[in-house]
Amino acid sequence: MPFKIIASQCTGCSACEPECPNVAIAEKGGTFVIDPKKCTECIGHFDEPQCVAVCPVDNTCVIDTSLARYQGPA
Amino acid sequence: MKNHPCYSEEAHHHYARMHVAVAPACNIKCNYCNRKYDCANESRPGVVSERLTPEQAAKKVVAVASTIPQMTVLGIAGPGDPLANPERTFKTFELVREAAPDLKLCLSTNGLALPDHVDTIKKFNVEHVTITINMIDPMIGAKIYPWIFYKHKRYTGIQAAKILTDRQLQGVEMLDARGVLCKVNSVMIPGINDRHLLEVNKAVKSRGAFLHNIMPLISSPEHGTVFGLNGQRGPTARELKALQDGCEGEIRMMRHCRQCRADAVGLLGEDRRAEFTTEKIMEMNVKYDVESRKGYQAKLEEERAAKTAAKPSDLTKRANNGSHLKLLVAVATKGAGLINEHFGHAKEFQVYELSSGGAKFVGHRRVDLYCQGGYAEEGRLATIIEAVSDCHAVFIAKIGGRPSAELIKAGVEPVDRYAHEPIDKATIAWFEAYLDRVNSGTIQHEERGDAAIRPRALTSAV
Ligand code: SF4
Ligand code: SF4
Ligand code: SF4
Numbered sequence: 198m199p200f201k202i203i204a205s206q207c208t209g210c211s212a213c214e215p216e217c218p219n220v221a222i223a224e225k226g227g228t229f230v231i232d233p234k235k236c237t238e239c240i241g242h243f244d245e246p247q248c249v250a251v252c253p254v255d256n257t258c259v260i261d262t263s264l265a266r267y268q269g270p271a
Numbered sequence: 272m273k274n275h276p277c278y279s280e281e282a283h284h285h286y287a288r289m290h291v292a293v294a295p296a297c298n299i300k301c302n303y304c305n306r307k308y309d310c311a312n313e314s315r316p317g318v319v320s321e322r323l324t325p326e327q328a329a330k331k332v333v334a335v336a337s338t339i340p341q342m343t344v345l346g347i348a349g350p351g352d353p354l355a356n357p358e359r360t361f362k363t364f365e366l367v368r369e370a371a372p373d374l375k376l377c378l379s380t381n382g383l384a385l386p387d388h389v390d391t392i393k394k395f396n397v398e399h400v401t402i403t404i405n406m407i408d409p410m411i412g413a414k415i416y417p418w419i420f421y422k423h424k425r426y427t428g429i430q431a432a433k434i435l436t437d438r439q440l441q442g443v444e445m446l447d448a449r450g451v452l453c454k455v456n457s458v459m460i461p462g463i464n465d466r467h468l469l470e471v472n473k474a475v476k477s478r479g480a481f482l483h484n485i486m487p488l489i490s491s492p493e494h495g496t497v498f499g500l501n502g503q504r505g506p507t508a509r510e511l512k513a514l515q516d517g518c519e520g521e522i523r524m525m526r527h528c529r530q531c532r533a534d535a536v537g538l539l540g541e542d543r544r545a546e547f548t549t550e551k552i553m554e555m556n557v558k559y560d561v562e563s564r565k566g567y568q569a570k571l572e573e574e575r576a577a578k579t580a581a582k583p584s585d586l587t588k589r590a591n592n593g594s595h596l597k598l599l600v601a602v603a604t605k606g607a608g609l610i611n612e613h614f615g616h617a618k619e620f621q622v623y624e625l626s627s628g629g630a631k632f633v634g635h636r637r638v639d640l641y642c643q644g645g646y647a648e649e650g651r652l653a654t655i656i657e658a659v660s661d662c663h664a665v666f667i668a669k670i671g672g673r674p675s676a677e678l679i680k681a682g683v684e685p686v687d688r689y690a691h692e693p694i695d696k697a698t699i700a701w702f703e704a705y706l707d708r709v710n711s712g713t714i715q716h717e718e719r720g721d722a723a724i725r726p727r728a729l730t731s732a733v
Binding site: 208209210211212215216243244245247249250251253 | 295296297298300350351355356420423424425
């Protein structure tokens with residue numbers, strides 16, 4: 198399950214960007230975004246998702262449950 | 272050192288420093304910080320600096336230094352922690368070293384990453400490193416820092432504070448071992464670390480820090496910080512001074528810190544940012560002339576020497592007036608050690624303690640501009656009076672009738688007869704006359720109450 202960044206809460210501090218082992222995070226218009234195709238939740242690299250651990254604003258890097266494949270059958 | 276405006280009370284009036292904001296990321300969380308804004312350790316809460324790339328920053332530095340020959344120091348501070356962004360920080364230093372080799376470099380950090388970068392800091396010949404150390408006891412630290420991010424892991428509570436304090440003190444020792452000057456900043460948080468800062472003072476001194484600057488917590492709900500929201504108050508002026516006095520003798524204390532904006536340009540306090548926006552700078556074509564800067568600075572040195580030489584005679588005069596009386600006075604000044612600011616234009620007052628030992632600078636009181644283009648807002652006057660209410664007198668170059676009457680009503684004497692005279696001479700002359708009046712029974716000496724430290728950031732930047 199990939200993570201996403203809630204843009205309205207992101208301060209644009211850039212702290213998460215260099216921490217991502219998959220280079221999944223990039224700047225877009227002042228805030229940062231995660232490429233869901235690249236995010237592996239840090240599994241195999243670190244014990245905790247690095248973007249979550251370093252982000253100064255709680256609940257800003259969160260699991261993206263809106264992706265179609267996480268929605269239950271309608 | 273004597274020419275670094277942040278470290279010498281006197282150089283403060285003659286030399287300028289500049290900060291650039293190139294390092295927005297941080298690796299810890301402080302309860303007095305709201306990360307939407309600058310690092311509260313080095314700047315004032317609620318202030319946002321313009322973020323620059325190292326290339327933009329270097330260009331700005333060169334442009335400013337060419338225009339303002341007094342600009343001798345470049346610092347990298349917040350927003351964020353410069354050592355949590357080592358590539359950007361050191362790239363900026365590298366570019367500035369090439370373009371403007373005579374500038375002194377300094378940087379500020381929370382210390383967590385410091386031990387990893389001490390050798391690089393030494394390599395770039397960084398003059399001073401400022402570390403913000405608010406505790407050496409993890410139990411206290413846990414109340415100030417909710418978490419740190421260290422070696423790919425988030426630590427919380429006492430464990431986090433333990434790692435942080437170990438790394439900070441190790442950093443102080445490593446800097447000392449390499450001959451890099453280390454200054455320590457502490458934020459005084461009443462009820463949390465106020466008395467504890469005396470121990471911090473001893474701990475950093477014994478490890479080689481040369482200066483300790485205790486700053487008041489500036490906290491209010493609109494900053495959106497943890498402390499601001501839970502009602503944690505900052506210290507009063509008297510509490511701050513008592514703590515600073517308690518630390519004195521242990522190590523040199525710095526009392527003139529104004530918690531300036533990280534990107535302030537120009538002589539301290541006198542903000543010239545608008546002249547140097549990124550847009551304007553990218554268009555500028557600057558020639559950096561080390562020789563003409565040197566010439567200017569040599570002239571400045573002569574003026575300073577002349578001024579310092581004039582002092583000793585007054586000292587003997589005040590030494591034998593035999594009184595133990597001590598009191599505070601506030602002075603409106605634009606710099607150069609003179610009483611040269613109008614009451615209505617003062618953004619801050621310098622506070623001096625007068626005694627038979629002379630006039631000793633003990634701090635600043637920030638006030639919002641009382642006179643906004645001719646309109647004197649009623650509420651502001653009350654605010655200023657509150658800010659200087661522990662002083663016996665206010666020295667100004669000029670003052671209007673109403674503010675003057677209000678000050679007198681509040682028990683603070685407005686003194687404008689020493690307009691444009693040197694602060695030390697004038698305040699001592701006034702003090703001697705005051706003592707004469709007390710001795711002859713014309714007036715009675717009364718202790719003054721405490722004063723408020725203004726919680727709001729200075730928003731009326733020019
Ligand atoms: S969870 Fe890990 S892999 Fe996914 S974006 Fe965050 S840091 Fe990168
Ligand atoms: S660490 Fe958080 S606030 Fe900073 S850029 Fe990443 S998502 Fe935004
Ligand atoms: S070190 Fe500075 S930027 Fe980081 S949380 Fe503390 S005050 Fe904020």
